Amino acid sequence: MTVPYITARLFYTKFSYTFNVTPGPKFIRLHFYSDSYQGLNASQSFLTITAGRYTLLRNFSCYLTAKYLKTDHFFKEFIVYVENHTLELIFSPTSNPPNAYGFVNGIEVVSMPLQLYIRGDDVSLPFVGFHNNMLAIDNKFALEMVYRANVGGQTISPDQDTGMFRTWNDDASYIFGAAFGQLDYDTTVSIQYPKTVPAYTAPEDVYRTARSMGQYNEINMNYNLSWFFPVDTGFLYLVRLHFCEIVPDMTLGNQRVFFIFINNQTAETQADVIVWSKGHGVAVYRDYIVMVPSQAARKQDLWLELHPNIQVKPEYYDAILNGLEIFKISNYDGNLAGFNPPLDESNIQQASSPALSKKSKKGLQNRIKYSISGGLLFILCLFVLIFIKTRRKWKMKNTKDSSPCNNFHADDITKATNNFDESLVIYNLDMGKVYKGEINGTEVAILRGIKEISEQDFKEGIKMLSQTHHHNIVSLLGYCQGDSEKILVYEYMDNGTLSDHLHDHSKHLSWNQRLEICVGAARGLHYLHTGKNRPIVHGDISTSSILLDENWTAKILSFGFTMASHNSDGYSIHIGSQTDVYSFGLVLLEVFSGRAPPLNLKTENDENSGSNGDDDHESLIPPASDCLEKGDVDQLLDQSLKGKISLESVGNFVKITKQCLAKKEVKRPSMSEVLYSLELLQMRQDNESNESSPKGLYPESCSDLMIGVEFSDMLMSSGR
Template identity: 40%
Template sequence: MLPFFLLLHLLFSFTSAVNSAAYTPTDYILLDCGAPSSSNLVSEDGRKWVTDERSKFATSNSENASPKSTATRQDQSVTQVPYMTARVFHDKFNYSFPVSAGLKFLRFYFYPVQYSGFDGATSFFSVTANNHLLLKNFSAYLALSAENGRPASLIKEFMVPCFETEKLIVTFSPSPNSFAFVNGIEVVSMPKDMYVKHQEDSVSFVNSKIPFEIPDATAFETVYRLNVGGATVANVNDTGMFRTWRDDSPYIFGAALGTVPSRFNVTIKYTNDTPAYTAPATIYTTSRTMGPEPKINMNINLTWNFYVDGGFNYLLRLHFCETQLEVTKAGQRVFDIFINNQTAEHDADVINWSGGNNIPVYKDYVLLTPSDGHSKQTLWLALHPTKPARYQDTILNGLEIFRLNKSDGSLAVPNPESSSSPSPPSPSVRKNKKGCSLVMIITIAVFSGVFALSLIICVFIYKHKVRRVKDLAVSEPKSSWAQLPCPSNSTCTTSVSLLPSDLCRRFSIVEIKEATLNFDEQFIIGSGGFGHVYKGCIDGGSTTVAIKRLDSSSRQGIREFQTELELLSKLRHVNLVSLIGFCDDLGEMILVYEYMARGTLRDHLYKTKNPPLPWKRRLEICIGAARGLQYLHAGVKQAIIHRDIKSTNILLDENWVAKVSDFGLSRLGPTDMFQSHVSTVVKGSVGYVDPEYYRKQQLTEKSDVYSFGVVLFEVLCARPAMIPGLPKDQISLARWAKICLKRGSLESIVDPNLMGDISPLCLKKFGELAESCIKDEGIERPLMNEVVWGLEFALQMQESGNMNIVNMEGGDEVMKSCSSQTSPLKPGRVGGGTTTDDDNEELFSVSGGKVSESGSTISSVGRSVTRGDLDRTKSESVFSEIMNAKGR
């Protein structure tokens, strides 16, 4: 008779062998959309695809779909099958797949480039599957722009129930005035109850004992599936479902990246509770831990952050497997799991869960994300070691995050924003014996040990009056501290308030360092001669802000810092960037602003991976910025002249609302009605400075109007205000636009992306208005309220006007004479341009050499600007500028 322990071993080995077999899908359909029937449809991974040409799956009238469309280029990361052909739909179109009952993986493949017959970047459409709305007004191009690393192709993976009917009906519906397209469709069945959770094995909400049942009728979207600690594993078939597990490193937060131990010679022992199809063995042989330093580990978390959409339930599946030789018993590695600052698991012990080494186990948690008006929210997953354990460490092998449909069956979310820097977390920690939530804290001890920060606060206050103006209750700042003015008042507290009387907040340097993770470089979103701008989080991670810090080694910007602090502390308008607070601890000069999610206007015009803005949106942005300037000129008791209007100083929030920013060069206007100007040295940015202001050194509100006129042409033409190296007439955008307007050929320099998008009447009105703004004499330029009215009138004409396509390629002799010269978007040979009477603008043109595209600051005192001046001022950019083209 065999010993009892040997019988147990054989029984366990038999169970593992049974459960190690890969799943064989009942339904397995690969559809290469738009591919000719004669082609060899085998993808590089060896899978065989079929064409949808005259397919039994295409139930709609084939006249609604283009027969074939082939991509005009193939990115090196894109395979021939299924990405190089597409099916395009101009009307609603159905596919019907006969399938067995159960939950099905439904994957859509998209490659949004130019095709023969259509452009995938301009497609917007909706998709339903068995009455579940999967995508609404979806843009594959925009979805790709938000992906880490900006890949060329996209796979959208859903799980759709097919219990009531043994059919999977997929419907593509183009958005109004658009079309739908798809490159490939994949349908794969999955094991029963793989993700569906009934009452007997239901999961609970995070930090709650309330059971959460996932019924058969639930549809899922795969938001993230990660191979934690390992490389991307694509289309793995050892589970039978060809899932892709991506590298987790782009989602790791902060400097505590942990270690990635792996043991590839290990045999994973699957069980009945964790069958082999749960995840491939390669997922369990790699992991991410915190490392061998217990003192460091106890002061930080191992943290990942993810962007998700609010208003949905999310299922998080965490995969674990202890394969390291040093961890062999329960209690040796024990840790807490936190999801969105809530305790998901206290004293997690993988060995205790699984029963031994090399045995995988997973844990499911459901998180409800509230709908707070923001389309994107940050989901945090953090692991923290428990003290009594032998190894003060944590571990994670794999992670899956799924979005669950709403009560109406919808999974659809808004199109994502472009990718941006991760938001720093709240650096506070909550930990107690009961397992309260632990929030991310990463201290400077990670790098150089803990050091003390002393606070120096010296405030001298005297009173100023409080006044209100139209559109805003304005509070005058109160006096100053020893070095710089402090806009604080009796209501200034340690928390941000939306009340007009609470317009200022003083931050300590400790708070600023916590918000930026000790000024971690990964959160830099802009930079200039003054220093850097960081993205940060305050108030426990609930508020995202932009933090501008003056470099301690820089002699620039002290006066600009003071000006911006004084002005913005008493201004609040929907089209002005709001100042939240400041920091003057330990000699620091730091300003904290509201965060503008879409960066600068220039970020969306040229030299960018962002999709081109449609004309109507550009008009709306111009109107918003004009209203901000109008408020500065006429909406306050004493007019404020911005003095540095340019496309990088017009920022866009997540709703595309334009806001004027950077008031470091701003000046108060004339103090009484008998003054027409303010005498001051010339400051501004090359290509935007008013030539009359330069000649006379007399600053007026019309100087801002001139700069804004240059911005209007920037918006129309999608080119910089200055391009050194072009023929003389083309270097300055203002000068070049005047020449083309005089010739009647404005169309020749309009952004080609706007072809067919501008009403001719709107273009005419817009061109006339922009030209009037850049008149040589300020008295000939309109006031900002007239500019606002003109832009609103242009928008009305755009919305109601004749949308005949504007000819962008020339045709008559006048247009040819303008467009035959070097393109304003491509550097050409110096010289050879046509001369005009506009000699004043030569002061701001540069023949040869280089000028910073973002606009070097210029300053003069009664003399002409030389090449040396331009070079010097390039290195002396003011505190208010953000030179990084990525903006905020």
């Protein structure tokens, strides 16, 4: 376990820590690791913690909290205003002697800018549910952070925050039902911070990712994009929502306007991010105060919902959110302490969702009569709309194990492909042939010929793919399962496979295009490896499974299952995440050289390799292996790129490729590290002048080219 969970301070009577600090607001983070220290019974430890006049925790059980959170370590974060130069934290065991004891594993006290969260009497915040009522939070109040999320993006670790060591978790576990919306992600957009939103407010990565409702207006009008957060009852909460328009087309007001509902109350009727921020790529946030009424020692779900407002006739029926923070506000007596969660989670009372509760549903209809919430209704509306448009029924299984995506009838597939006309074949993959087709006026790609897949594996693959949504993953639209064959239906990709463009001499991809494609593919593969529902090993990554849309965006074609008997030429490898990294290294080599890797290229695990650690590239047969080892990259480089790439770019790209192709799995980087390195390389490449082509690109030795990005465990650091 990493710091600060290595050690613990145990105490049996009242114990205090005193810190000399400057006056002003401070973060106080208390770290806990639930364990039976010195043989003590962890379930008998109860603790009260105060900071001056504020009660942060009362009768707090680390044991019960850890069970509730399903983790052995966690932290509690508070914001307290220190009026003088001394901050004293008092820890008091509250269980009965002789069993009384308490413990803490780590304490952080971090300074923060004035008015970042406690904005003072001069800033009045809307009190949701109390029309025209405003409240202010001044220094008399303390706050407890209960949720902080990077909406639509990956977790941001403390060392990637803006100097205050905050953790921004992803929001996937708080999304309600199947109505998960669409993930928007653009690491290239330049985030602008106006005077009202200082750069320390939130990291750029919060504003570079978002969750929106998607591109289908009819569907969006029939559901809410919804999150739910269990909170203590009997408190006011500060809800901060972060926004930034990162989609290139969103540059004007009234393009995307939406309602914001917090806890079944209307917070905004015309949320327009462009109007608020005054421009594309400009960060903005909105604060709201909401009351969660007291209920008998129970937790309750605090709901956040977004829905398009069509009354103002926007261009798109859509909504967007980039980040959120939720803070508990202390009572007037300075108390922030809630109740311990019950050991049996089934006892936790949760507010009914708008889709299931008649009362909530009525309230929602009062807000907006045509709004319907919930994942099940979302799928039903999708089915109804398609039925109306096509005037035919697409078989939709209504069983517990059915997939949420479309189950197409065989007649639909036959008609879409003109009875599988061979002239419509656009890709030939080991998994099967891919046909170009049309369903309901929409171009689709239909994969036929999937064999040797059990019915259970096929269903599992469909389930996994239906939960996989990313800008760099080819979307699964549906499937068809007959007695004799299994078919998958994907979105159509206009520009074909990466392999087509690398090996067709009439098509030349520039170095910048190749880097952008590699970064996009790495993002998709990283998303598969770090999926929240279940990490997915692709098992067949190659330039033939990387497709390009009309905007040359790279998207990975994933099958949702892997079969050892189906591997693309040159990628016969063991299945595993590190095997995907190795295969991706072969993709990088192919992108660099413009030539396909050798047939039956294999790698070995540590147990079988017999390598002494110095032979990391034996698996690459000559000439690639010799060229990489000797630094003779001139023989590897695609002829169309010669004289057009800088020495630094060559060196860093070769370094990343070599690391991915390490013979021993333990020496290969993770996809997170590969993605980081490629994004950094792309950033450096973008900064170079396109007009100046450095001469003498290729030195006699490759050693000087190894000065690029070093991989670090910090990129994979666990939560604090």
